[in-house]
Amino acid sequence: MTQIEQPTVDLPPEQTYRILTLENPENVEKLKQACKRAGHQVVPCFTISEAMRFLETKDHVDVIVAAAHLENESVFSFLQKVKSSDCILHKAHFFMLCADPGVLALVTSPSVEIAANLMGADKYLLMPEFDAEKLMAEIEELFPAIPYKELAL
Numbered sequence: 250m251t252q253i254e255q256p257t258v259d260l261p262p263e264q265t266y267r268i269l270t271l272e273n274p275e276n277v278e279k280l281k282q283a284c285k286r287a288g289h290q291v292v293p294c295f296t297i298s299e300a301m302r303f304l305e306t307k308d309h310v311d312v313i314v315a316a317a318h319l320e321n322e323s324v325f326s327f328l329q330k331v332k333s334s335d336c337i338l339h340k341a342h343f344f345m346l347c348a349d350p351g352v353l354a355l356v357t358s359p360s361v362e363i364a365a366n367l368m369g370a371d372k373y374l375l376m377p378e379f380d381a382e383k384l385m386a387e388i389e390e391l392f393p394a395i396p397y398k399e400l401a402l
Contacts, residue, residue, distance in 0.1 A: 251303045260288035271300045271315040283381035297327045309397035317347040332369040342371040342391035
């Protein structure tokens with residue numbers, strides 16, 4: 250069962266956001282730790298079905314960060330499910346991340362970015378080398394003015 254992991258830095262509730270990550274095993278720990286060190290809750294997921302179960306049964310997430318190249322699954326399928334959902338999850342901003350890419354991912358990145366934008370992703374980032382500070386700055390640009398958990402939804 251997917252768990253909400255608490256931040257390692259305490260921020261006031263109105264500055265603590267919840268970030269769902271859908272990432273490959275080799276990158277999930279770096280992404281998870283970057284979010285927690287920045288003072289945010291993180292929901293690490295490894296499959297689309299796990300992420301959708303969480304999104305459909307929990308109260309909110311503020312930003313979804315998904316790997317552009319998932320193992321054995323299509324991030325575009327996940328993006329389509331999120332954007333077509335009738336529940337609150339479609340309000341979450343969708344951030345597509347291509348971190349530590351291989352040669353094929355580097356070559357296809359421009360096409361993936363165009364497709365992501367056309368399908369409704371709010372942001373696409375190619376990150377040849379993982380940089381936690383840069384990543385968090387990019388994610389924080391997508392935070393709503395007030396975390397969804399602070400709104401009486």
